[in-house]
Amino acid sequence: MSGQFASERWINFFTSYGNEMLQAFLRTLSISIIALVLALVLSIVFGVMSMSKNGLARAISRVYVEFFQNMPLLILVFVCYNLFPLINITLEPFAIGCIIIGLYHGAYIAEVVRSGIMSINKGQFEAAYSQGFTYLETMRYIILPQMLTIVLPPTAVQAANLVKNTSVLAMIAGHEIMYAANSYGYSTLNYGPPLVTAGILYFIICFPISTWAKKLERKRDIALEGRGGER
Amino acid sequence: MDQILEIFTKANVRFIMLGLANTMMIASVSILLSVVVGSVLASLRNSKSKFVRGLVITYIEIFRNTPNLLWLMIIYLVVRIRPTPLCAIVAFTLFTSAAMAEIIRGGINSVSKGQWEAARSQGMRASQMYIYIILPQALRNMIPALLSQAITVIKDTAFLRMAMAYPELLGRIIVLTSKYTAVVQIFALYGLAMLIYFVICFILSQLVRHFQKKLQAEAQSQAR
Numbered sequence: 313m314s315g316q317f318a319s320e321r322w323i324n325f326f327t328s329y330g331n332e333m334l335q336a337f338l339r340t341l342s343i344s345i346i347a348l349v350l351a352l353v354l355s356i357v358f359g360v361m362s363m364s365k366n367g368l369a370r371a372i373s374r375v376y377v378e379f380f381q382n383m384p385l386l387i388l389v390f391v392c393y394n395l396f397p398l399i400n401i402t403l404e405p406f407a408i409g410c411i412i413i414g415l416y417h418g419a420y421i422a423e424v425v426r427s428g429i430m431s432i433n434k435g436q437f438e439a440a441y442s443q444g445f446t447y448l449e450t451m452r453y454i455i456l457p458q459m460l461t462i463v464l465p466p467t468a469v470q471a472a473n474l475v476k477n478t479s480v481l482a483m484i485a486g487h488e489i490m491y492a493a494n495s496y497g498y499s500t501l502n503y504g505p506p507l508v509t510a511g512i513l514y515f516i517i518c519f520p521i522s523t524w525a526k527k528l529e530r531k532r533d534i535a536l537e538g539r540g541g542e543r
Numbered sequence: 544m545d546q547i548l549e550i551f552t553k554a555n556v557r558f559i560m561l562g563l564a565n566t567m568m569i570a571s572v573s574i575l576l577s578v579v580v581g582s583v584l585a586s587l588r589n590s591k592s593k594f595v596r597g598l599v600i601t602y603i604e605i606f607r608n609t610p611n612l613l614w615l616m617i618i619y620l621v622v623r624i625r626p627t628p629l630c631a632i633v634a635f636t637l638f639t640s641a642a643m644a645e646i647i648r649g650g651i652n653s654v655s656k657g658q659w660e661a662a663r664s665q666g667m668r669a670s671q672m673y674i675y676i677i678l679p680q681a682l683r684n685m686i687p688a689l690l691s692q693a694i695t696v697i698k699d700t701a702f703l704r705m706a707m708a709y710p711e712l713l714g715r716i717i718v719l720t721s722k723y724t725a726v727v728q729i730f731a732l733y734g735l736a737m738l739i740y741f742v743i744c745f746i747l748s749q750l751v752r753h754f755q756k757k758l759q760a761e762a763q764s765q766a767r
Contacts, residue, residue, distance in 0.1 A: 316621055382694070382744035384701035387713060387737055395733055398726045472608065479610035483705050490612060503620040511609045511617070518608035 316504035325505040329496050333506070336492035337513050343409045343488060344475045344517070350414030351421055351474065352467075358418065359425025373422065380419035385480050388412045393484040405486040409478060417474045421467055428463035461532045468525035472518045479514070489513050547731045555719060562715030563739060569628060569711065570697045573635035577696075578689070580636060581643025588648060599644070606641035611699050614638045615706040627709045635696060642692050650685030651677060687755045694744045694751075701740070712739060 361373040380388075392408045403411075432455055440450040482490035493510035497503035588599045606614070611634075618624055618634035654677050662672040704714025716736040720729045 378745060378748070379741070382741050382748055383737060384698040384713065384740055386701040386705075387733070387740065390713075390717075391733055391737075394720075395730060398729065476608075476610040479612045480702075482612065483702075490610065494616065497620065503616075507613065507617050507621060511605075511613055514609045514613065515605065519604065522604075522608055 316502075317508075321502050322505045324500070325496065325502060325509070329492075329506070332492050332496070333489070333509060333513070336487060336489045339406070339486075340475070340478050340488040340513070341517065343406065343413070343478050343481070343486075344471075346410040347413040347417065347478070348471055348474055350410065351417040351470075354415065354418030355421030355425050358422040359429065362422065362426045363429050377419045377422055380416050381423075385412070385416055385477055386483060388416065389480055389484055405481055405484045408484065409481045409486055409488070413474060413477055413480075416477070417470055420470050420473075424463055424466045424470065428459045431462050432458060461528075461535055465525050465529040465532055468521055468528060472521040472525065475517050475521070476514060546725050546727050550719070550723065550728055550731060558715055558719065559712070559735070562710055562712040565628075565709065566697070566700045566703075566711040567743075569631045569635065569703065569709070570693070570700050573632050573639060574693045574696050576632065576636040577639035577643045577692075578647075580640035581647050584640060584644035585647040585651065588644065603641045603644055606638050607645070611635075611638050612702050612706060615702055619707040627707050630707060631700075631703055631709055635699070639692065639696055642695075643689070646685050646688040646692060647681070649688070650681035653684045654680045684758065687751045687758070690747055690751045690754070694747050697744060697747075698740065712736060 358373040358376050361369040362377070364370055364373075389408060389412055392403055392412060393405065396403060436454055436458070437450060440454045445454065478486075478488055479490035480486075481488050482494055485491060489510045493506035496506045584599050584603065587595055588603075590596050590599075614637060615631070615634045618637070619627075619630050624630040624633050658676055658680065659672065662676040667676070700711050701713040703709040703711045704717070708714075710718075713736050716732050720732050723729060723732070
């Protein structure tokens with residue numbers, strides 16, 4: 313194995329491919345950001361729908377969540393990349409990445425939003441109204457701050473998962489980190505340095521996010537314990 | 544419709560079912576091994592030695608912050624474990640154990656302190672406390688998260704053909720699509736793959752929901 317990591321292999325990799333890796337890193341970042349924004353929007357829409365009084369809205373939200381949570385991401389990506397062109401819908405891998413990964417994680421975050429709404433005690437609304445708060449004031453000062461403490465940690469975990477899942481695009485020439493590392497390895501049969509570098513690049517993005525998530529989680533647990541051990 | 548039925552020859556059905564068997568074999572062995580390795584990691588994470596704790600935390604953080612697909616490729620192309628099924632199991636177990644360790648640690652921490660104290664006051668040894676008091680309760684609390692992780696593993700096995708030419712379900716179905724030319728046939732084959740993955744994962748995710756509800760109901764009745 314030491315041969316795979318010989319120093320000239322590293323030097324060759326960085327001198328001939330460093331720039332491509334950087335481009336790929338930036339591409340992973342931009343796909344992740346666009347997909348995350350899409351996922352957040354979808355999750356709020358479907359999360360709120362799942363708590364609606366309207367049965368149809370609840371059903372649509374449930375179908376969305378179950379479909380995307382119970383389907384391998386790779387199949388969804390392949391369907392867009394291999395099948396849609398057969399019916400004259402052609403999408404760039406970049407667009408497929410943003411849309412499918414956004415839809416996929418939107419389903420996960422929708423469940424987070426749902427549990428956030430469920431966790432708010434009705435008494436909170438009544439207490440706020442009795443103090444003369446309007447509906448908007450109640451939302452702004454009472455409900456949303458409590459919801460954020462509950463919703464933010466699992467959402468941050470999902471954001472880290474989303475970044476990791478962009479690696480699926482390596483399978484459809486997505487030109488992101490995983491694809492770049494793999495194609496350098498494929499063309500030079502020098503797999504060690506590019507794959508390890510890819511790991512480091514993913515780690516650079518995901519580690520701060522998941523560390524932040526843990527910090528928020530600890531804060532939340534302390535806040536909940538203060539409320540009389542509701543867990 | 545005839546074109547779609549044409550796909551379901553005896554040979555094709557057998558070919559697909561063997562792919563499904565491969566998928567389930569890799570997934571179930573990896574999940575079981577990950578629970579074992581994850582338990583060891585979780586207990587080592589509470590070790591008295593700072594060095595051991597640091598090592599375990601490093602392992603968990605590295606694997607939790609990098610994609611599963613990357614590890615499939617590293618273990619196949621760089622470490623080069625063979626035969627391929629063993630390689631797949633090793634890669635999945637390495638990756639999933641880190642997630643399992645966190646789930647198991649969360650489960651153990653969720654058992655209230657009073658339980659530890661009560662067990663100790665009964666004169667139990669640490670190993671007895673774990674086996675009779677803590678683990679059974681911890682296990683109940685972590686079933687939803689364990690099952691969710693199992694779903695993730697099953698979904699991620701779809702990478703195995705592309706990553707290491709292992710003939711799992713999706714890979715086999717894609718092989719079949721190259722034998723057919725009609726658009727409906729290709730759609731039907733992909734649809735079949737989606738249906739099979741969905742049914743397996745849906746059943747498991749309904750179990751997750753069931754256990755979550757049960758635990759929540761219990762927590763609420765205890766709070767009152």
